[in-house]
Amino acid sequence: MNRLTPAPPPGRLIDAPPFSKGVKPHLANEQLRANLQLATSTIRAKRARVTAELPYWEELRSVGQEIKDHTLQHLPYYLALFETRLKENGAQVHWAADAEEACAIITQIVQAKGVNEVVKVKSMVTQEIELNEALEAEGIACWETDLAELIVQLGHDRPSNILVPAIHRNRDEIREIFLREMKLYGKPAPEDLDNEPKNLAAAAREHLRDKFLRAEVAISGANFCVADSGTLVIVESEGNGRMCLTLPKTLISITGIEKLVPSFRDLEVMLQLLPRSATGERMNPYTSMWSGVTPGDGPQEVHVVLLDNGRGRVLEDPVGREVLRCIRCAACMHQCPIYERVGGHPYGSVYPGPIGSVLTPQLRGLNSKIDQSLPYASTLCGACAEVCPVKIPIPDLLVYLRHRVVEEHKRGQRGMEQSLMRGAAWGMKKGKRFGRVGKLAGLASRALPLDYVRWLPWPGSLWTKARNLKMPAKRSFRYWWKQNRGGGPGKGSVRGGPGIGSVGRSPDKGLVGGSDKGFVGGGPDEGPVSGGPDIGPVSGGPDNGPVGGGGA
Amino acid sequence: MDRLELFRDRLIDYKATVARASGNEEISALVLRFLQEVKAATLVGPPALDKAWRTGTREAGIRILRDDPPLFKDVLNKTAAVVTAATVGIAETGTLVLDHRPDQGRRIISLLPDTHICVVGAEQIVTSVSEAVEQLASSVAAKRPMTWISGPSATVDIELTRVEGVHGPRNLYVIVSG
Numbered sequence: 259m260n261r262l263t264p265a266p267p268p269g270r271l272i273d274a275p276p277f278s279k280g281v282k283p284h285l286a287n288e289q290l291r292a293n294l295q296l297a298t299s300t301i302r303a304k305r306a307r308v309t310a311e312l313p314y315w316e317e318l319r320s321v322g323q324e325i326k327d328h329t330l331q332h333l334p335y336y337l338a339l340f341e342t343r344l345k346e347n348g349a350q351v352h353w354a355a356d357a358e359e360a361c362a363i364i365t366q367i368v369q370a371k372g373v374n375e376v377v378k379v380k381s382m383v384t385q386e387i388e389l390n391e392a393l394e395a396e397g398i399a400c401w402e403t404d405l406a407e408l409i410v411q412l413g414h415d416r417p418s419n420i421l422v423p424a425i426h427r428n429r430d431e432i433r434e435i436f437l438r439e440m441k442l443y444g445k446p447a448p449e450d451l452d453n454e455p456k457n458l459a460a461a462a463r464e465h466l467r468d469k470f471l472r473a474e475v476a477i478s479g480a481n482f483c484v485a486d487s488g489t490l491v492i493v494e495s496e497g498n499g500r501m502c503l504t505l506p507k508t509l510i511s512i513t514g515i516e517k518l519v520p521s522f523r524d525l526e527v528m529l530q531l532l533p534r535s536a537t538g539e540r541m542n543p544y545t546s547m548w549s550g551v552t553p554g555d556g557p558q559e560v561h562v563v564l565l566d567n568g569r570g571r572v573l574e575d576p577v578g579r580e581v582l583r584c585i586r587c588a589a590c591m592h593q594c595p596i597y598e599r600v601g602g603h604p605y606g607s608v609y610p611g612p613i614g615s616v617l618t619p620q621l622r623g624l625n626s627k628i629d630q631s632l633p634y635a636s637t638l639c640g641a642c643a644e645v646c647p648v649k650i651p652i653p654d655l656l657v658y659l660r661h662r663v664v665e666e667h668k669r670g671q672r673g674m675e676q677s678l679m680r681g682a683a684w685g686m687k688k689g690k691r692f693g694r695v696g697k698l699a700g701l702a703s704r705a706l707p708l709d710y711v712r713w714l715p716w717p718g719s720l721w722t723k724a725r726n727l728k729m730p731a732k733r734s735f736r737y738w739w740k741q742n743r744g745g746g747p748g749k750g751s752v753r754g755g756p757g758i759g760s761v762g763r764s765p766d767k768g769l770v771g772g773s774d775k776g777f778v779g780g781g782p783d784e785g786p787v788s789g790g791p792d793i794g795p796v797s798g799g800p801d802n803g804p805v806g807g808g809g810a
Numbered sequence: 811m812d813r814l815e816l817f818r819d820r821l822i823d824y825k826a827t828v829a830r831a832s833g834n835e836e837i838s839a840l841v842l843r844f845l846q847e848v849k850a851a852t853l854v855g856p857p858a859l860d861k862a863w864r865t866g867t868r869e870a871g872i873r874i875l876r877d878d879p880p881l882f883k884d885v886l887n888k889t890a891a892v893v894t895a896a897t898v899g900i901a902e903t904g905t906l907v908l909d910h911r912p913d914q915g916r917r918i919i920s921l922l923p924d925t926h927i928c929v930v931g932a933e934q935i936v937t938s939v940s941e942a943v944e945q946l947a948s949s950v951a952a953k954r955p956m957t958w959i960s961g962p963s964a965t966v967d968i969e970l971t972r973v974e975g976v977h978g979p980r981n982l983y984v985i986v987s988g
Contacts, residue, residue: 293969296969296970297969297970300969300970300971301966301970347953403977404967405965405967405968405976406965406967409967422966422967422970423967424967424968425970428969429968429969432968455968455969455971455973456973456975458968459965459967459968459973459975459976460975462976463975463976463977466977467887467977470977471883471884471887484950487950487951487953489950495963495964495965495966495976496963496964496965496967496976496977496978497921497963497976497977497978497979498976498977500917500921500957500977500978501921501977501978503917504917504918504921505883505918522943522946522947522950523943523944523947525943526939526940526942526943526944529939529943529958530939537966539960540820540902540903540904540960541900541903541904541905541939541958541960542960543824543959543960543961543962543963543964543978544957544958544959544960544963544978545956545957545958546917546955546956546957546958547950547955547956547957547958548955548956549950549953549954549955550953552910552953552954552955554880554916555910555916555917555918555955556916556917556918556955
């Protein structure tokens with residue numbers, strides 16, 4: 259059967275190879291790395307500049323965190339309120355437990371309208387449920403209208419960033435894609451198209467204008483959903499969002515249940531956090547808000563699909579749920595030294611980068627090779643957590659998920675790490691034993707006149723082929739203590755704290771994942787929060803009305 | 811920098827054109843100048859647009875359409891420019907907020923034409939997003955849709971280089987009155 263839209267690459271994302279294997283072809287692609295480096299360094303600088311402009315930026319982040327935490331803690335209440343308000347506003351509300359249900363609901367609505375073409379605003383959640391392909395299978399063409407998504411769709415490609423999905427493409431590649439593909443699916447690109455971004459954008463404008471004008475049905479996601487007014491918010495730049503939200507007769511919006519905020523007042527915080535964190539602008543060019551059907555203006559049939567797709571399960575996990583605060587700004591990926599070098603594709607998910615590594619395995623479960631490897635796709639440098647506008651402790655969550663991977667797959671591929679950890683546990687459990695290990699290591703160190711070991715037989719080679727192994731200290735700390743402080747107060751008080759002493763501290767990796775809670779919990783910036791100067795603090799639980807009563 | 815200067819500065823940063831006018835005579839002169847600058851042949855206005863803002867445009871040979879009864883989208887797509895009022899301006903972010911009351915019109919009329927001329931009263935301009943949200947609470951309560959506009963349509967999708975002008979109006983003119 260002939261396809262209606264360009265085919266994406268074959269295969270499913272969840273079948274991607276483990277991260278460490280998947281990155282190899284990308285690491286070898288110099289063009290890709292150059293594109294990414296340029297893009298991420300540009301946006302990092304912009305973000306840093308505009309966040310520094312607000313003296314209360316840190317307070318804003320804390321309040322953003324509080325608003326999202328509060329909503330998630332009372333999510334059933336706010337979801338019910340949101341549904342009630344939407345219905346009062348003339349919208350039709352649908353609930354979808356998973357991707358399959360969501361696609362079926364949307365397909366049915368489109369089919370009932372008797373159309374075979376829809377336009378779509380860029381939306382991560384529609385990528386997550388693979389809506390385009392579900393519609394294509396039912397003979398409905400779903401057109402991406404965001405410029406970057408259009409580049410990806412016409413390029414038979416997959417997005418590699420949640421904010422700038424074609425971040426991996428440069429202007430020459432984009433020109434080629436437009437010249438080759440636009441003519442197959444609508445208004446062709448002008449033959450003399452050059453690689454100037456301005457002209458490339460103009461070609462997209464021309465190509466999509468016809469589609470906007472004739473579309474009867476549009477599909478969108480939502481950046482925020484305001485529970486107490488039944489309002490949806492779309493934050494965008496190009497105006498394709500406004501086109502989709504305004505021109506067609508029917509609008510279908512799908513949103514993850516975590517996108518709620520209690521009341522309109524909370525947007526004062528969110529609409530400062532998101533644009534500055536995302537594109538590094540003081541404000542994005544266009545933000546649209548609508549509350550159901552507006553008589554005589556815009557779509558007169560409005561549907562809202564509320565999607566779970568794993569979120570309910572994540573919410574039950576008191577540690578993992580912090581990820582649900584995410585507002586999809588992409589600041590973490592632009593900051594990440596790993597993402598910057600490999601791009602989004604090796605993450606095997608529509609959510610790449612640091613946030614993807616903690617979100618995807620939780621939404622999909624830790625069963626596939628890629629999902630088990632994602633928590634390890636990090637150096638734990640912490641740059642992501644420093645910029646996150648809602649203070650998601652991504653490194654802590656990575657460590658937590660590594661622990662879960664090990665726990666849930668004890669007999670799996672991490673058998674060796676397990677044995678090493680067990681060995682270390684045995685050695686450290688008793689003071690006497692630990693002392694002996696220290697002595698032994700010192701002995702070995704003194705016997706070999708080396709600073710570093712450059713080669714070890716397997717399995718030690720797994721370490722030494724990438725790095726040298728520092729020799730243990732020649733004398734243990736206990737020995738030093740005895741010599742220098744022996745007989746003093748606290749005699750014999752050193753009881754083998756990990757990290758002290760000369761025990762062959764095998765791979766740093768071995769230190770994480772062993773603790774139940776050691777690494778999870780407040781980082782240095784996470785002090786208690788009090789409302790910043792201009793920001794009304796979050797107040798009022800579900801019983802006494804929604805958040806931000808204006809300090810009344 | 812005071813509120814109005816900040817507002818102007820931010821909008822210029824987005825490549826919008828900003829001008830100050832006192833009184834309807836100056837407003838209509840600016841409207842005409844901007845329309846001629848983009849060589850607009852047609853102008854659409856919302857139902858309750860202040861007629862004094864477009865004095866002289868018809869005489870200058872510009873066709874004027876009133877979106878009442880509602881115009882077809884094909885007609886609007888061929889219309890060169892739109893003039894609207896606004897509900898709130900935000901200085902800190904260079905933002906105009908339309909809540910689409912009768913002097914601003916349906917969402918579509920300020921979307922399809924390539925040039926948007928927006929008249930905002932100096933007294934409507936607040937400093938921060940927080941103040942704006944407070945002012946706009948009544949619009950949300952009245953179930954009005956809202957469009958927040960910060961500069962002309964733009965994208966950073968190609969190599970993160972900002973380009974003005976994709977799907978929305980490529981020219982944004984802002985007249986601060988009073």
